[in-house]
Amino acid sequence: MIKAVVVDMDGTFLNSKHDYNREWFKEIYQKLSKQNIRFVVASGNQYAQLKSFFPESHENISFIAENGALIFEQNTLIREHHFEIDLVDQIITYLKDTHPDVDMILCGIASSYIEKNTSERFKSIAQTYYHKLQEVDHLQNFCEDKYVKFALSVPVSQTEQIQDSLQTYFGHQIVAVSSGHGSVDIIIPGKHKADGLSFLATKWGISPEDIVAFGDGNNDVEMLQYVGHSYAMENGSSLVKEASKNLAPSNDESGVLQVIEKYL
Structure with missing residues (x-):
């Protein structure tokens, strides 16, 4: 049973216009919430930018920002690592x-x-x-x-x-x-998206086998190897496709939402 959905943003959840189908996501997010399935954003980008994409739901979304160095829940920084x-x-x-x-x-x-x-x-x-x-x-x-x-x-x-x-x-x-x-x-060595996701999974008592994740870039590889249900985007790199068990339609086809809807 799926207990968490994890998405990279650029090239994965976001289309080439740097946006996503907001009405469709709203419907899917409501279904996820009713089934107590967590929604996680895992990106190399800044937290302030990431949460701006979810004005109605960011307080209930967990964010693995800056490639795993920072983790936020309910607008609160709950873990951080930094360079000397x-x-x-x-x-x-x-x-x-x-x-x-x-x-x-x-x-x-x-x-x-x-x-x-x-x-x-x-x-x-x-x-x-x-x-x-x-x-x-x-x-x-x-x-x-x-x-x-x-x-x-x-x-x-x-x-x-x-x-x-x-x-x-x-x-x-x-x-x-x-x-x-x-x-x-x-x-930071060892502080990638998979490390951040492992921290959250342990905190929530969730097995990696119960997580579905999506990515397109080489900084998604560890995360995709960590989860039980991994999806490379059709527009993703060859390395990501090799690391994933499944292939999702491209980001310009709302591939992430297509796959999530099938699970639901």
Whole structure:
């Protein structure tokens, strides 16, 4: 019996217009609630942005944000992990010295941060994904927050090369993972979506076998391997499809809602 539904957002629950069929979801969410099936959002994105997609129901939805570093229930942060500040400074220095064409957002618990001299194009993109975003003179030595993730915009053709170079240089101190479309996230080792979901499942007394999860990007792989009912989106990466037991219709076909409705 299904006891929880877990969805990634970009490329999975959200369509290419960065939205979803809200009326259909409302009907499905009501059915989920009546059957005491939990709905969980698991994303690499910021909590403030994620909950904005669910104005009527966010208080009853659990959020695994920033690729598992932060977990929220009922608008309350119930678990957090962050990088040591010295490592944050080392990562910024390395990126500026070796990949000066990479744009970066430093993601904290209270807000996310971007340098003032960043291109207006990237600032515009960043504002779409980060509802709490501050411009600062320099990211280094900026210690007003605890930092949970780096979000990088890289040349698409260099995605794997930059990801590999980061992993090789910093080793076990970080995990560099591509979420597709020229994006690379630097996350805390072991604090991925599956780790966050395992924390919630233990808290709720739910078995992984009773969870259905959906994803499209490489940062969803651990989560899909963890659950009993895993779905790669038709538009997902080859790695995600290899890690999943099932295939869902694409995000532009409301594939997640199609599959959930069949379960219900």
